[in-house]
Amino acid sequence: MFDFKLSTDVSKGSSGSSRYDLIIVGGGPSGLAAAIYAARDGIKTLVIEKSAAGGLAATTDHIENYPGFPEGIAGSDLMDLFQKQAVRFGAEILEFEEVTRIEPVRKGLLRVHTASDEVFEAKLVMLATGSKPKKLNLPGEDEFYGRGLSYCATCDGPLFRGKDVVVIGAGNSGLQEGVNLLSYARSVTFIEFLPYSIAEKILQERTMNHPNSTFYFNHQVLEIKGDKMVTAVVMKDRATGEVKELPTEGVFIYVGYSPDTKFLGDLVEMNQWGYIKTDTQMWTGVEGLMAIGDVRANNLAQVTVAVSDGTKAALAAREYLAKLEE
Amino acid sequence: MALLNDEIRGQVRELLDAMPDVVRLVFFKLPEDQCEYCGVIEELITELAETSARVVVETHQLDADKDVAESYGIDRAPALAIVGAKDYGLRFFGLPANYEFSTLIHGIQAAGHGAPGQLEESTLSYLASLNAPVHYQVFVTPTCPYCPGAAVLAYDMAVASDWVRAEVVEASEFPEIADRYSVMGVPLNVINETGRVEGRAPQQMIVETIKSVLA
Numbered sequence: 198m199f200d201f202k203l204s205t206d207v208s209k210g211s212s213g214s215s216r217y218d219l220i221i222v223g224g225g226p227s228g229l230a231a232a233i234y235a236a237r238d239g240i241k242t243l244v245i246e247k248s249a250a251g252g253l254a255a256t257t258d259h260i261e262n263y264p265g266f267p268e269g270i271a272g273s274d275l276m277d278l279f280q281k282q283a284v285r286f287g288a289e290i291l292e293f294e295e296v297t298r299i300e301p302v303r304k305g306l307l308r309v310h311t312a313s314d315e316v317f318e319a320k321l322v323m324l325a326t327g328s329k330p331k332k333l334n335l336p337g338e339d340e341f342y343g344r345g346l347s348y349c350a351t352c353d354g355p356l357f358r359g360k361d362v363v364v365i366g367a368g369n370s371g372l373q374e375g376v377n378l379l380s381y382a383r384s385v386t387f388i389e390f391l392p393y394s395i396a397e398k399i400l401q402e403r404t405m406n407h408p409n410s411t412f413y414f415n416h417q418v419l420e421i422k423g424d425k426m427v428t429a430v431v432m433k434d435r436a437t438g439e440v441k442e443l444p445t446e447g448v449f450i451y452v453g454y455s456p457d458t459k460f461l462g463d464l465v466e467m468n469q470w471g472y473i474k475t476d477t478q479m480w481t482g483v484e485g486l487m488a489i490g491d492v493r494a495n496n497l498a499q500v501t502v503a504v505s506d507g508t509k510a511a512l513a514a515r516e517y518l519a520k521l522e523e
Numbered sequence: 524m525a526l527l528n529d530e531i532r533g534q535v536r537e538l539l540d541a542m543p544d545v546v547r548l549v550f551f552k553l554p555e556d557q558c559e560y561c562g563v564i565e566e567l568i569t570e571l572a573e574t575s576a577r578v579v580v581e582t583h584q585l586d587a588d589k590d591v592a593e594s595y596g597i598d599r600a601p602a603l604a605i606v607g608a609k610d611y612g613l614r615f616f617g618l619p620a621n622y623e624f625s626t627l628i629h630g631i632q633a634a635g636h637g638a639p640g641q642l643e644e645s646t647l648s649y650l651a652s653l654n655a656p657v658h659y660q661v662f663v664t665p666t667c668p669y670c671p672g673a674a675v676l677a678y679d680m681a682v683a684s685d686w687v688r689a690e691v692v693e694a695s696e697f698p699e700i701a702d703r704y705s706v707m708g709v710p711l712n713v714i715n716e717t718g719r720v721e722g723r724a725p726q727q728m729i730v731e732t733i734k735s736v737l738a
Contacts, residue, residue, distance in 0.1 A: 199563075199618065199620035199621055199665060200620065200621060200624075201526055201527055201531060201567065201620060201621075201624040202531060202621075202624065202625075203531060203534050203535065203624065203625055203628060248668055248669045248672060248723065249622060249668035249669070249671065249672070251668060255668050256668060273621070273622075273666070273668070293671075293672045312725070313641065313643065342708065342721060343707060343708035343711060343721035343722070344705065344707050344708070345707045345708075346707075346708075347707070347708050349667070349669075351666050351667070352664060352666060352667035352668075352669065352670070352708070352709055353664070353667075353707065353708050353709060354666075355664050355666065355694075355695035356664065356694055356695060356701060356706060356707055356708070356709070357707075358695070358698075425705060426705055426707060427707075447707065
């Protein structure tokens with residue numbers, strides 16, 4: 198239920214060194230998997246994470262399809278294990294530090310600039326910045342953020358004990374976090390744009406069979422309304438055109454993700470949604486720069502896939518670094 | 524069963540043994556039937572004191588020791604005052620579990636060193652110029668990975684300035700307080716009641732908020 202573990206972060210930073218073989222920007226599953234492989238290979242590795250290590254996976258209440266955990270595992274616990282494993286092999290993890298710029302200098306040297314004006318140097322950099330929950334850009338969405346509107350049920354769910362909440366989006370994330378919310382809230386109403394849910398069947402069963410859940414399919418949310426706090430969502434039945442207002446105290450938005458790549462400017466090639474294009478070995482096309490995990494184009498937002506990316510990149514990195522030495 | 528395993532104790536010991544000043548954790552509790560986590564908190568801080576001689580524990584019943592509580596500005600429990608060579612104004616309300624355990628350890632370190640962690644030059648110079656009280660509250664939940672970043676900034680600022688008092692509040696344990704401040708998302712920073720910053724904000728944004736509420 199609760200545990201007591203120490204983030205590396207808040208108290209201790211990196212070793213104070215500013216030169217590394219490999220810097221991984223982002224401490225989610227792909228970044229940590231790459232760090233485990235690289236550090237175990239003796240590659241001097243630093244992971245820089247802008248909040249606590251673990252990425253989006255750590256804010257997932259429960260992960261049931263990561264192999265090796267037959268009963269499932271809390272996302273934060275799984276990521277804690279990843280982190281421990283990376284640290285055990287000597288990877289350094291710097292948390293609560295945001296990377297603001299990557300500066301390729303020459304072959305074998307890239308500089309990584311951070312928000313607190315630190316500069317780290319590496320021979321190779323992996324972008325593992327992942328993605329963040331997408332906004333719907335609805336009227337009221339910005340206004341009521343933190344005032345009843347949330348993108349993190351794991352963080353804010355406990356504040357909605359005994360309340361009526363709405364989840365916008367009935368895909369995998371929406372239903373997974375909906376299960377979590379159903380354990381706190383009095384009722385959870387799911388609103389989905391499509392006429393059906395694209396989520397895994399097991400999640401659909403769990404939420405739809407729950408006595409405190411209600412589903413509206415084929416409905417479009419038009420507005421988040423409120424006074425000081427959220428009081429209602431306005432939605433439209435896409436079949437009939439009927440508009441109705443649904444009173445609620447909380448709104449959780451799970452309508453997919455967008456990549457965290459703005460800070461890169463036009464450094465790397467991206468697709469139209471801002472995801473980074475790579476080859477099968479995770480190279481971006483910029484010398485010494487790779488991209489792994491959810492930030493990479495055509496990825497699947499699964500921990501297993503992120504781990505696979507991190508592994509492939511670490512193996513390619515070993516080869517690259519060995520060649521640099523020659 | 525111990526709350527802290529040997530590995531965690533080892534990490535904590537290394538951090539806390541390095542503190543020049545002893546830190547007193549002054550704990551205010553309620554009778555057991557009124558407080559779900561008081562027993563856990565007492566166990567936790569006792570284990571911290573066992574782990575490092577640089578930490579000592581002092582426990583009070585909130586009701587019985589009203590005067591003591593008042594001297595620390597504490598009106599509800601469970602509450603911890605984290606006191607170093609002097610009282611820098613660091614408080615934690617609720618159970619510092621999961622991600623918030625790191626916040627507690629950081630608070631103890633900041634108090635035990637009498638020095639903030641990583642504050643920017645501009646933040647430090649602004650804090651040095653303060654001449655009015657700043658009540659800096661950060662609302663958190665234990666499952667929020669973004670929260671410790673916000674909370675430790677408050678602690679660092681409190682250690683850096685005698686004018687700043689930093690209270691970290693586990694919002695789900697104090698529903699009335701959470702209601703009073705309309706806490707519907709965490710982390711939430713509230714400065715002198717009216718200044719409100721959602722999320723983990725950069726130092727500069729907190730400084731600007733302090734300036735605007737003091738203006």
